[in-house]
Amino acid sequence: MTTMTHARAMQLVDRLARILRDEIAAIGRGELAEVEALFPRKQALLAEIEAAFADPAPLLEGDTPPAVRLRERLAELQRLIRTDLALLQRMTEATGAVAREIERIRERHGLSGLYDKDGTPRAAHVAGAQRFDTSL
Secondary structure (H helix, E strand, O other), rough: OOOOOHHHHHHHHHHHHHHHHHHHHHHOOOOHHHHHHHHHHHHHHHHHHHHHHEEEEEEEEOOOHHHHHHHHHHHHHHHHHHHHHHHHHHHHHHHHHHHHHHHHHHHHHOOOOOOOOOOOEEHHHHHHHHOOOOOO
């Protein structure tokens, strides 16, 4: 197992921060296809970061300049993650609200059954009573 260096850890954190900034900007522009395209990269990078930071203590402990910078970058990354999460949650809620509204409109304006000419609901008959000409 290779030892994670401060430089490599910073590189991973910076890459994820860049993806999150791109995703936040895409959400702001309403470019959902771009958000979807970023997801596989973000997921792969998260897996890489989890593996790299399996034991973060050696990287984060102490007051050395590299450890301090890494802690600062991780704090910034945490802020980006919170912002991204909040935007994604709002986007999900808005999508759900739109779907519920469309369903409500469909139910309200759709033909949820058959109606008489005065607008009252008819019994659930598919067709009216058949009359046969028996005068033949």
